[in-house]
Amino acid sequence: MEKIAANLAIVKERIARAARDSGREPGDVTLVAVSKNQPDESVRAALDAGQRIFGENRVQEAQKRWEGLRATRTCPDLRLHLIGPLQTNKVRIALALFDVIETLDRPELAQALAEAQARMGHKIPCLIQVNTGEEPQKHGVKPGDLAGFVTLCRQTLGLEIRGLMCIPPADEPPALHFAFLAKLARSHGLRELSMGMSADYEKAIALGATCVRVGTSIFGSRDMPAPQPCAGDREEG
Numbered sequence: 001m002e003k004i005a006a007n008l009a010i011v012k013e014r015i016a017r018a019a020r021d022s023g024r025e026p027g028d029v030t031l032v033a034v035s036k037n038q039p040d041e042s043v044r045a046a047l048d049a050g051q052r053i054f055g056e057n058r059v060q061e062a063q064k065r066w067e068g069l070r071a072t073r074t075c076p077d078l079r080l081h082l083i084g085p086l087q088t089n090k091v092r093i094a095l096a097l098f099d100v101i102e103t104l105d106r107p108e109l110a111q112a113l114a115e116a117q118a119r120m121g122h123k124i125p126c127l128i129q130v131n132t133g134e135e136p137q138k139h140g141v142k143p144g145d146l147a148g149f150v151t152l153c154r155q156t157l158g159l160e161i162r163g164l165m166c167i168p169p170a171d172e173p174p175a176l177h178f179a180f181l182a183k184l185a186r187s188h189g190l191r192e193l194s195m196g197m198s199a200d201y202e203k204a205i206a207l208g209a210t211c212v213r214v215g216t217s218i219f220g221s222r223d224m225p226a227p228q229p230c231a232g233d234r235e236e237g
């Protein structure tokens, strides 16, 4: 568990260096520690080391973990980001649990979120996930549909859209996708860019990332295989 504190320090140092190297302030880049599929004791070690922003990809697993951890600890500055696909029937739970939804990716979800926010009297910032590689199995708005989707979310539904998020294709240079996402964000006047994971977060920072999502480099490899949700299982469960 000491390893986790050491890993966190290394990742933070590398983030700071990457930011300075591209003429940015280290404080402009938020580190989201991706705790999906990690044991609670690892998450506790990260909390003990001062980490307060975590990313989870499954609503119900996150709920189980964080309701427990929140009950045993008082961390008023804890922030949870949803970084996995959100089913419309879990929007209310997600809204109660998460501080940021990074994976807004389709009109039905945007609509469900707007309705839940109105009912619960509680609004949270969102990022739109863009499928920059236009991969059929991957979630995210197609780049060509982004303009219409941004207008729907902001104008029609009044959602708080802060920026864009992407997961580049595994077999392509991520820098191309990071640069593309940054360009899309600029053209829509969106400030936040969530991009970069363990293998490529420094590259992402050089290309403008304001938020990097790092799991393995902090916690080590995940015990459980991360299930890869596909387009077909969105509305199940």
Ligand SMILES: *Cc1c(COP(=O)(O)O)cnc(C)c1O
Residues within 6 Å of the ligand: 034, 036, 057, 083, 084, 167, 197, 198, 199, 213, 214, 215, 216, 217, 226
């Ligand atoms: C798992 C995951 C990450 C973290 O990936 P690592 O390679 O372990 O750093 C980041 N973003 C998303 C969306 C993920 O699902």
